[in-house]
Amino acid sequence: MSSRIAHIAANTFREAVRDRVLYNLIAFALLMSGAAILVGQISIGIERLVVVNLGLTAVSLFGVVIAIFIGIGLVSKEIEKRTLYTVLSRPVRRWEFIVGKFFGLAGTLVVNTFFMAIGVFAALLYVSHGFEKADGWILVAVYFIILQFLMMTAIALLFSSFSSPLLAAVFAFSLFVIGSFAEDLRGFAAMAQGVSRWAATGAAYLVPNFSSLNVISSVAHQQGATPQLIFANSLYALVYTAMALSGAVLVFERRNLK
Amino acid sequence: MKPLGRTTCIAIALLLACFVISVFALRRLDHIRKAATVQEVLYISSPKALKWLSLGYDGLLADVYWTRAVQYFGARHFLGSHDYELLAPLLEITTGLDPHLTVAYEFGANFLAPKPPYGAGMPQQAIQLVNEGIRDNPNVWKLYYNLGFIYYTELKDYPKAADAFARGSKVPEAHPFLRIMAAQMAQHSGELQMARMMWTTAYESTTDRDIRANALAHLRALQVDEDITNLEKLISIYREKTGHLPLSFSELQTAGMLSDMPVDPLGHPYKLVPGGGVQVRDPEELPFIEKGTPPGYVPPSPKFLPSD
Numbered sequence A: 001m002s003s004r005i006a007h008i009a010a011n012t013f014r015e016a017v018r019d020r021v022l023y024n025l026i027a028f029a030l031l032m033s034g035a036a037i038l039v040g041q042i043s044i045g046i047e048r049l050v051v052v053n054l055g056l057t058a059v060s061l062f063g064v065v066i067a068i069f070i071g072i073g074l075v076s077k078e079i080e081k082r083t084l085y086t087v088l089s090r091p092v093r094r095w096e097f098i099v100g101k102f103f104g105l106a107g108t109l110v111v112n113t114f115f116m117a118i119g120v121f122a123a124l125l126y127v128s129h130g131f132e133k134a135d136g137w138i139l140v141a142v143y144f145i146i147l148q149f150l151m152m153t154a155i156a157l158l159f160s161s162f163s164s165p166l167l168a169a170v171f172a173f174s175l176f177v178i179g180s181f182a183e184d185l186r187g188f189a190a191m192a193q194g195v196s197r198w199a200a201t202g203a204a205y206l207v208p209n210f211s212s213l214n215v216i217s218s219v220a221h222q223q224g225a226t227p228q229l230i231f232a233n234s235l236y237a238l239v240y241t242a243m244a245l246s247g248a249v250l251v252f253e254r255r256n257l258k
Numbered sequence B: 001m002k003p004l005g006r007t008t009c010i011a012i013a014l015l016l017a018c019f020v021i022s023v024f025a026l027r028r029l030d031h032i033r034k035a036a037t038v039q040e041v042l043y044i045s046s047p048k049a050l051k052w053l054s055l056g057y058d059g060l061l062a063d064v065y066w067t068r069a070v071q072y073f074g075a076r077h078f079l080g081s082h083d084y085e086l087l088a089p090l091l092e093i094t095t096g097l098d099p100h101l102t103v104a105y106e107f108g109a110n111f112l113a114p115k116p117p118y119g120a121g122m123p124q125q126a127i128q129l130v131n132e133g134i135r136d137n138p139n140v141w142k143l144y145y146n147l148g149f150i151y152y153t154e155l156k157d158y159p160k161a162a163d164a165f166a167r168g169s170k171v172p173e174a175h176p177f178l179r180i181m182a183a184q185m186a187q188h189s190g191e192l193q194m195a196r197m198m199w200t201t202a203y204e205s206t207t208d209r210d211i212r213a214n215a216l217a218h219l220r221a222l223q224v225d226e227d228i229t230n231l232e233k234l235i236s237i238y239r240e241k242t243g244h245l246p247l248s249f250s251e252l253q254t255a256g257m258l259s260d261m262p263v264d265p266l267g268h269p270y271k272l273v274p275g276g277g278v279q280v281r282d283p284e285e286l287p288f289i290e291k292g293t294p295p296g297y298v299p300p301s302p303k304f305l306p307s308d
Helices: A002-018 A021-042 A047-071 A073-080 A085-087 A094-128 A133-160 A165-180 A182-191 A195-204 A216-220 A229-255 B006-033 B047-053 B058-078 B085-095 B100-113 B125-134 B141-153 B159-167 B178-189 B191-204 B209-242 B249-254
Strands: B271-273 B277-279
Touching: A021 A047, A021 A094, A021 A182, A021 A195, A021 B047, A021 B085, A021 B277, A047 A073, A047 A216, A073 A085, A073 A094, A073 A133, A073 A165, A073 B191, A085 A182, A094 A133, A094 A229, A094 B006, A133 A165, A133 A216, A133 A229, A133 B209, A165 A182, A165 B006, A182 A195, A182 B271, A195 A216, A195 B006, A195 B058, A195 B191, A229 B085, B006 B047, B047 B125, B058 B209, B085 B100, B085 B125, B100 B125, B125 B209, B141 B178, B141 B191, B159 B178, B178 B191, B191 B209, B209 B249
Parallel strands: none
Antiparallel strands: B271 B277
């Protein structure tokens, strides 16, 4: 079972690389080097802040865009090309296909993020001429960003399992935006009353909460995260990812592929 | 219909279990982030920049910031905080994004101006906020009322309060109390009646739960202060007549000076204490009272405002 999942994951990773997904690293490198040179010239005292904010925001947005646009095609593209039938005619279960696809794209994003994080640190070194102890918190922010990618990949895969690529992209992107304002949604729920309060609270818990995973601003201000926050965020992201993947498996298991 | 297979059943069970765990994890996260002592910073504090970034959806963004302002104040008020540093910028952003969101100006007048822990202790910012509200909404009488309210309650600046109430009374459909308030401000007499009129207007003119609860608590406190003043006067008269202090209120009843057992606005009987003083049974239930508390009583930080 695990070898089948690993094979599908490896193939998905290879396919993403072949699709020139990692070319985004070139754009990222250009952005970071340009920003590092520019902020060194125009910013007074906030070079470090600008580089960390810009770098981590770019890491997050590049990764989310990849997670959505690759994730939405993971299932539909296989159906369109009819390669899915070849895969499923072998002793591969549908859920193994979904899980393998997930790990393949997640692996691509982790590798991508690794290189982008090196880019952020390089730009930081250029503008600050050295590292400080507090710069270690950037690694926590990068870890949270990876957790965010896992959730987005699972969400994109869920939508990909039952809708067209275009609709899946719209749904996934909408959920990303809503998830970024999830805390405000809970704020609205707390101010509502009666049935609308219950409905809003339920919706607020159902949509992904990306707010708590976003520590970019506080890390830029050299403020860290507590071990409790790291643990709770990890638990939440992994459980939410598992929930979205379960949904994808559920839909895909019941889907008529004839 | 296709029967449920083993994988489907496991996926359903996993989905439900994960949802329940995610709710618990999220609640835990809320707790952790609320208790965090990380300094709160508004990274974008310019309403103009936010208006530009909102891509035209400034109304929605104003609602989001309005919710944040209420949540921020509510959470800090609950914790008994004396620091409401971000309340003014949050309200400025809210009203900058939507200058017609009058409830935000009202909220600012009620909770930005009073001294901590009941508010942020920033009357000048509150005045500035309400003045901006009047500039953008000249026909909303409540804003003139709020302005006069701040001048009267926080700054004791009677001429400016009178001016605000007088301007408000000229607005179409203004509350009739405004004209009376303007006149009384000019004389600045009848403090208790004036305060009662203002809090009654505050209570009647808004649907905001927090503002209503705050007004009701002040009205109750005014009632207690008036009751105790009157009761202590009666006790003094009784002492002059009989040469001794009454041991209980029933002695005043027997003497025909009281018809009923005196009770506070919550229905609890007042206590007659040795020395002729009168106290409320539970001062913590009646925030803002100035009379009727035991000697040396220090009011606790308000955990909540009594609901209406």
